[in-house]
Amino acid sequence: MSDALPPGRPAGPVGPDAAPGPTGAAVPPVGPALLPPLAVLQDAARVVSVPMRVRFRATENREVLLLRGPAGWGEFGPFPEYDDAEAAAWLAAGIEAAWTGYPAPLRDRVAVNATVPAVAADRVPDVLAGFGHVGTVKIKVAERGQGLEDDVARVAAVRRALPEAALRVDANAGWTHAAAVEALTALGPVGLQYAEQPVAGIDGLARLREALRSRGVGTPIAADESVRRADDPLRVARAGAGDLIVVKAAPLGGVRRALAVVAAAGLPAVVSSALDTSVGIRGGVALAAALPDLPFACGLGTVALMADDVVTDPLRPVDGYLDVRDVEPDPERLEALAAGPERERWWRDRLTRVHAVLAARG
Numbered sequence: 001m002s003d004a005l006p007p008g009r010p011a012g013p014v015g016p017d018a019a020p021g022p023t024g025a026a027v028p029p030v031g032p033a034l035l036p037p038l039a040v041l042q043d044a045a046r047v048v049s050v051p052m053r054v055r056f057r058a059t060e061n062r063e064v065l066l067l068r069g070p071a072g073w074g075e076f077g078p079f080p081e082y083d084d085a086e087a088a089a090w091l092a093a094g095i096e097a098a099w100t101g102y103p104a105p106l107r108d109r110v111a112v113n114a115t116v117p118a119v120a121a122d123r124v125p126d127v128l129a130g131f132g133h134v135g136t137v138k139i140k141v142a143e144r145g146q147g148l149e150d151d152v153a154r155v156a157a158v159r160r161a162l163p164e165a166a167l168r169v170d171a172n173a174g175w176t177h178a179a180a181v182e183a184l185t186a187l188g189p190v191g192l193q194y195a196e197q198p199v200a201g202i203d204g205l206a207r208l209r210e211a212l213r214s215r216g217v218g219t220p221i222a223a224d225e226s227v228r229r230a231d232d233p234l235r236v237a238r239a240g241a242g243d244l245i246v247v248k249a250a251p252l253g254g255v256r257r258a259l260a261v262v263a264a265a266g267l268p269a270v271v272s273s274a275l276d277t278s279v280g281i282r283g284g285v286a287l288a289a290a291l292p293d294l295p296f297a298c299g300l301g302t303v304a305l306m307a308d309d310v311v312t313d314p315l316r317p318v319d320g321y322l323d324v325r326d327v328e329p330d331p332e333r334l335e336a337l338a339a340g341p342e343r344e345r346w347w348r349d350r351l352t353r354v355h356a357v358l359a360a361r362g
């Protein structure tokens with residue numbers, strides 16, 4: 001088998017002539033419409049630990065705290081290393097889901113991509129098999145401890161498996177400027193749909209975008225961490241640092257706030273997951289379903305990377321789509337996946353602290 005990169009499809013509906021940028025629309029501060037008392041949240045909480053089928057983000061077991069409220073279920077699952085201030089947006093999103101519910105959908109299903117973690121190239125067929133038929137694949141690159149040859153081999157393996165699929169890569173800011181120029185030039189012949197957060201920082205993205213253009217590499221640049229982890233999610237758009245933005249409901253403080261970010265950014269948006277259970281994915285689906293424009297497949301297929309789920313009918317892609325439907329955790333699955341007492345305490349303590357952050361913001 002060769003690692004040569006056969007040509008792929010041309011880039012998607014983005015690029016130098018893509019949408020203009022900030023529209024001046026307002027983005028509300030992070031916070032739920034109404035903050036339930038802490039005791040109510042603690043009563044409503046279930047902490048679960050879901051084993052992964054494919055290791056992703058160095059995660060073997062995805063732990064989250066689920067909340068049951070009058071409008072349904074919500075998920076609070078900021079990654080363990082996130083501080084309480086950053087985690088506040090995730091709690092606001094979980095409360096929105098469980099106490100307010102989601103805005104009305106504009107479509108009844110959303111296209112999703114397969115997600116290929118930074119696995120060895122020979123594992124790619126097995127990873128893809130978990131997603132069923134898809135027309136788009138996102139491939140993780142720039143993994144610490146790996147080199148460009150690993151990325152090229154992984155991308156080539158996906159291209160061999162799915163010659164017609166649109167391919168995108170996500171470096172999670174793992175490349176330096178020089179490494180990103182080298183890698184995206186090498187991957188150029190594949191016709192990447194876009195490169196997600198190839199380097200760190202908004203200035204870094206803008207500089208790279210400029211450098212690629214001047215070399216004739218037309219790969220569009222998507223901003224992810226520079227939107228969801230930034231104090232100001234609109235700075236990317238203002239700085240002209242990306243051709244499109246990646247939006248995730250939980251880190252942006254919920255579906256309604258994420259919709260406001262997209263409206264204000266004035267850039268095409270891709271909806272993606274936060275490696276959630278089906279309860280959190282339901283929020284991503286609600287966001288994708290409510291966006292006026294949805295030009296890209298969504299990164300919401302990640303339940304396929306998990307070995308289990310809290311519902312009996314998981315939001316896992318079928319023929320490249322997820323239906324827009326509610327989910328209800330199954331009492332037996334909640335019991336079977338319950339986190340151990342120490343982890344449960346850790347999450348409940350975190351809930352207490354993060355609730356205080358939201359309460360202090362008023």
Ligand SMILES: O=C(O)CCC(=O)C1=CC=C[C@@H](O)[C@@H]1C(=O)O
Nearest residue numbers: 057115138272273274275299302
């Ligand atoms: O977008 C996808 O295809 C799947 C979701 C995904 O890649 C991510 C989920 C959770 C955490 C992130 O590190 C990661 C991302 O960077 O987009």
Ligand SMILES: [Mg+2]
Nearest residue numbers: 170196197224
């Ligand atoms: Mg990303």
